[in-house]
Amino acid sequence: MRISRSLPPLYIGLIFTLLYLPITLLVINSFNISKYGYVWQGFTWKWYDKLWHNTALKDAFLHSLSIAFTAATLATLLGLLMALALYRYRFPFKRTASALLFILMLSPDIVLAITFLIVFMALGLQLGFWSLLISHITFCLPFVVITVYAQLKGLDRNLLEAAQDLGAGERSLVRLIILPVLRPALGASWLLSFTLSLDDVIISSFVTGPGYEILPIRVFSMVKVGVSPEVNVIATLLLAISLVSAMLIALLLHRKKDEKT
Amino acid sequence: MSVIQLSKVSKRFGGQEVLSALSLSVRQGEFFTILGPSGCGKTTVLRLIAGFEQPDEGHIKLEQTEISKTRAEFRPVNTVFQSYALFPHMNVFENVAFGLKMAKVPKAEIRGRVEEALAMVQLKDFSDRRPDQLSGGQKQRVAIARAVVNKPKVLLLDECLSALDYKLRRQMQIELKQLQRQLGITFIYVTHDQEEALSMSDRVLVMHKGSVQQIGTPREIYEAPSNLFVAQFIGEINVFEGLVEAELPDYSYRVRLAHGGVREVRSDFRFAQGEAVHILLRPEDLRIHYPRTGESPPGFQGKVIERNYTGKTLDSLIQLESGQQLRASEFFDENDPDFDYRINESVWVDWVHGWEHVIPQRPTEHA
Numbered sequence: 228m229r230i231s232r233s234l235p236p237l238y239i240g241l242i243f244t245l246l247y248l249p250i251t252l253l254v255i256n257s258f259n260i261s262k263y264g265y266v267w268q269g270f271t272w273k274w275y276d277k278l279w280h281n282t283a284l285k286d287a288f289l290h291s292l293s294i295a296f297t298a299a300t301l302a303t304l305l306g307l308l309m310a311l312a313l314y315r316y317r318f319p320f321k322r323t324a325s326a327l328l329f330i331l332m333l334s335p336d337i338v339l340a341i342t343f344l345i346v347f348m349a350l351g352l353q354l355g356f357w358s359l360l361i362s363h364i365t366f367c368l369p370f371v372v373i374t375v376y377a378q379l380k381g382l383d384r385n386l387l388e389a390a391q392d393l394g395a396g397e398r399s400l401v402r403l404i405i406l407p408v409l410r411p412a413l414g415a416s417w418l419l420s421f422t423l424s425l426d427d428v429i430i431s432s433f434v435t436g437p438g439y440e441i442l443p444i445r446v447f448s449m450v451k452v453g454v455s456p457e458v459n460v461i462a463t464l465l466l467a468i469s470l471v472s473a474m475l476i477a478l479l480l481h482r483k484k485d486e487k488t
Numbered sequence: 489m490s491v492i493q494l495s496k497v498s499k500r501f502g503g504q505e506v507l508s509a510l511s512l513s514v515r516q517g518e519f520f521t522i523l524g525p526s527g528c529g530k531t532t533v534l535r536l537i538a539g540f541e542q543p544d545e546g547h548i549k550l551e552q553t554e555i556s557k558t559r560a561e562f563r564p565v566n567t568v569f570q571s572y573a574l575f576p577h578m579n580v581f582e583n584v585a586f587g588l589k590m591a592k593v594p595k596a597e598i599r600g601r602v603e604e605a606l607a608m609v610q611l612k613d614f615s616d617r618r619p620d621q622l623s624g625g626q627k628q629r630v631a632i633a634r635a636v637v638n639k640p641k642v643l644l645l646d647e648c649l650s651a652l653d654y655k656l657r658r659q660m661q662i663e664l665k666q667l668q669r670q671l672g673i674t675f676i677y678v679t680h681d682q683e684e685a686l687s688m689s690d691r692v693l694v695m696h697k698g699s700v701q702q703i704g705t706p707r708e709i710y711e712a713p714s715n716l717f718v719a720q721f722i723g724e725i726n727v728f729e730g731l732v733e734a735e736l737p738d739y740s741y742r743v744r745l746a747h748g749g750v751r752e753v754r755s756d757f758r759f760a761q762g763e764a765v766h767i768l769l770r771p772e773d774l775r776i777h778y779p780r781t782g783e784s785p786p787g788f789q790g791k792v793i794e795r796n797y798t799g800k801t802l803d804s805l806i807q808l809e810s811g812q813q814l815r816a817s818e819f820f821d822e823n824d825p826d827f828d829y830r831i832n833e834s835v836w837v838d839w840v841h842g843w844e845h846v847i848p849q850r851p852t853e854h855a
Contacts, residue, residue, distance in 0.1 A: 382576075388540050389573035391560040393638065394590035403586075407577045 250466065257459035274456040281457065284445060288461075291425055291442040294356070298363035299420035303413055305364065306371025311405070313372070314379040315387070325372075332369035339366060340433035347434060354436035362434045363427065367420035374419065378412035414479040418472040426465065491516045491674050492537060492642055497546030499532055506532050507698045509546070514642070514676060515691075519668050521677045523685040524695035525721065530678045533695075534644050537676065539563045550641060561590070566635035567644040570651070572627045574619040580606070580630050581615040587638040605637035608667065625656050632664075636671060643668075645677045649684065661688055682722045686710060694718045710770075712756065712845055719768050719847070726774065726814045728767040729849075732759045743767065743846070747788050747810050755846035764849040771803065771817035773843045777836040787838030790814070792829040804829055806837055 257275075261268040278284060312318070313325055331339075343362045352358055383389075390404045406413075428443040435441060442461065449458055492514040499507040506529045514520045522530040535541045536548060539560030548556040555563055566587070574583050584602045593601070606612050609629035619627060628648060635643055645664075649657045665688050668675045679685055685692050686706040694701040694709060694717075702714040713719035716727065730743040733750065740754050743765060751767075759765060777787065793813070794805035806814045814837060820827060829835075 383569075383571050383573045385569040385571055385573035386575065388538075388560070389567070389569060390575070390586070391540075392538055392565075392567045393587035393634070394561045395586075396561055399590060404575060408575075 253459055254463050254466070257456065257463040259456070262456060274460045278457050278460045283440075284442075284457065284461070287440045287442045287445040290356075290439060294359050294363060294441060295421045295424040298360055298367055298424045299417045301360075302364045302367035302371050302420045303417045306368050306416060307375055307409070307413060309368070310372045310375035310379055313376055325376075328369040328372055331366070332373070336366075336427075336429040340430040343430060344433045354434055355439040358434045358436075359431060359439065359441065362430050363424045366427070366430060367423055370419050370423065371416040374416045375409060375412045378409055382408065411479040415476045418476050418479075422469050422472050425468065489516045490514060491551055492676070493547075493549040494533070494536070495547045495549075497533075497536060497543045497548065499529075499536065499541065500544050505698060507536075507543075510698065510700060511546075512693055512700065512703065514674060517672050517674055518690040519665065519675045519677065519688060521679060521685040521689035521692045522695060523679055523682060523692050523721075524701075526680055528695045529698040530680075530695050531646055534567070534646050534676065534678050537642070538565060538567045538644055564640055565642040565644060566638050566640040567646065568628075568631045568635050568648045570647045572619075572631040572648075574627055574630055574634070576619050578618075579615065580611065580617050580619075580622070583619070583630055584634045584637050587634065591638070601637055602633075605633040608636070608670075609633045609663075624652055625660065628652065628660060632667070636667070636673065640673065642674045642676060645675060647679055650679070650681070657684075664688065686722070694721065696721070713768065713847070715847060715851070716766055716768075719766075719845075724771050724815050726769045726771065728769070730765050730767055732761055732763045732765060734761065735759070741765075741846070747808065747812070749788070751844075752841070753844050753846045754842060757846065757848055759846075759848060766847050766849055768845045768847065769839050769843070771815040772801075772819075773839055774814065774816040775838045775840060776804070776806070776816055776818065777838065778833065787836045789834070789836055792831060792833045792835060795829045795831070797828075802828065806835060808837070 255267070258270050258272070259267055260271045260273070309328075313321060339362070343358070343365075347354060347358045347361075386408070387400060387404065390400050395403065426443055428447055431441055432444050432447070435444065442465075446458055446461055449455060490513040493512075495511045496509045497507055497511070498505065498509055510529075510533065512533075522533055524530045532541060536543055536556075539555070539558060539562075543556050546556075547554055550563070550565070575586065578586070581602055584605055585598050588598045588601060603612070603615075606615065609632055611626060611629050611633065614622070614626065614630075619630070622630065628651075631648065649660050649664075652660060661684060664675075664677075677685075677688065686709070689706055691703060692706055692709050693703045696717050702709060702718045704712075709718065710722055713722065713725075719725045719727070729746040730751070731746075732741050733744050734742040736742060736752065738754075739756070740752055741759055742750060743753050744750050745767070753767060755765075775787075788808050788810075790806045790808040792804050793807045796803045801817045801819055803815065803817045806816060808814065816837070818827075
């Protein structure tokens with residue numbers, strides 16, 4: 228009896244240890260004086276300081292942030308329009324359109340990467356900021372559409388008609404009903420896109436050029452010669468960003484329930 | 489004076505005809521109900537009037553002005569939706585104020601009118617609540633307040649009580665009716681609940697498969713249905729088949745019944761000799777006799793195969809020798825409050841002369 232009751236926590240504990248042990252080690256190592264990180268030799272901010280003075284890395288980080296920010300914003304806007312179209316209007320090939328989005332979401336990154344490359348080559352577009360931006364928007368888009376569409380589906384079917392019935396024109400409809408009601412989904416989509424864009428390696432490595440290096444690729448080339456403490460620091464920072472985004476997403480999507488109190 | 493007029497309106501969805509050349513006219517200030525089974529097109533009629541759909545053919549007039557091309561937001565009509573459709577991100581006050589805000593009514597006036605509307609539906613102290621903090625009945629009231637606060641020419645209500653439980657529904661029916669009298673606004677109410685339609689309406693339109701079956705007062709619909717569909721949809725009814733043998737004076741006919749026997753009946757319809765007719769009788773209009781042995785009273789012989797005590801009435805199911813089953817409903821008599829049937833008891837079924845309603849078997853045009 229006692230064994231069976233203590234088994235589930237043990238089992239779950241083991242799984243989570245396995246999942247989070249590497250991450251914890253990484254975070255700890257970013258504060259470790261030891262350069263190789265096999266033994267703990269004391270606490271330090273030195274690696275953070277070193278990263279701060281590494282302009283190449285800092286540039287890459289800023290590039291990543293600007294791509295992620297722009298891609299997330301544009302993908303959210305486009306995705307909103309697409310979700311609204313799927314929800315509100317009857318048009319030919321509507322089902323095909325939503326199926327195609329799913330396919331895009333499920334297709335392997337490597338396939339997408341190659342297809343992007345082919346398209347950019349055919350168009351004669353120089354690889355760099357624009358090629359990165361276009362491809363990031365593309366792979367973020369399905370996630371936005373699906374998140375926003377899911378919330379639209381959960382709404383009262385007659386909500387928009389009720390607003391029209393009460394005299395709201397298209398503009399008021401968007402400003403006073405659609406945007407406020409969809410705010411959680413839009414926020415969550417933006418954060419999701421931001422994180423997706425920030426840590427993409429595969430597609431980015433195909434579609435960026437030497438003139439515009441972004442963080443994940445920079446890190447990737449750094450670890451080829453061994454994991455340096457700076458990489459630990461970058462990873463820790465990225466982890467923090469992802470964590471904050473995840474918390475914000477959860478907060479946004481669940482705020483509605485909290486409002487009851 | 490008619491406030492809403494539909495003439496020969498047709499609507500198709502994806503090639504399927506939902507409304508076929510439907511015409512109707514709703515009078516100023518009346519409680520008009522559109523009644524029909526689900527899928528008969530009644531909600532489509534409402535959506536056409538509200539402006540959420542455009543007719544493929546025909547005209548819609550509001551007080552003599554053609555509105556079939558006018559967008560929903562410019563029509564002086566408001567809708568109470570079946571799902572209430574309250575704005576989830578606004579509180580009760582903001583919900584009710586929305587229409588007035590859209591109409592650019594001055595702020596000070598909005599406050600007064602919203603408070604008045606909320607008081608009318610007994611939700612004065614709920615202004616700050618959000619829709620997800622309200623019960624079904626309260627949401628319903630907010631939806632009504634949100635619509636009537638705009639003083640629409642016509643209020644459209646789409647099966648808006650069907651989500652409530654029985655008791656609350658009865659109460660809301662009475663409140664709606666009172667509200668309508670108090671405001672003097674024309675109500676167009678859509679429902680599939682015939683009891684609701686009969687008890688609330690000034691006039692009822694019975695719809696089936698996209699066309700009008702009958703328009704009339706609840707009494708006319710119940711007592712003089714214009715065809716078999718209306719008769720069977722509204723309440724319970726017993727149908728006897730017969731053939732007209734001869735025309736008699738004073739709108740009377742001699743009819744030979746399929747069960748045997750000849751009856752004299754009255755009808756508002758004109759029949760030719762030899763024409764097939766339906767004789768309709770409500771369960772409460774049947775008379776049941778239980779003869780002593782050897783006696784043979786008028787009517788048809790049958791036996792009781794089911795009896796149900798409902799409190800007010802004793803309802804029985806009687807099977808005739810032909811196999812046809814009849815429903816009878818009898819009120820308890822002061823002299824015999826313990827009156828009951830035995831299953832398989834042999835009885836004779838008849839009706840009071842003149843209480844029958846006779847309609848032709850051929851398809852009829854609605855009045």
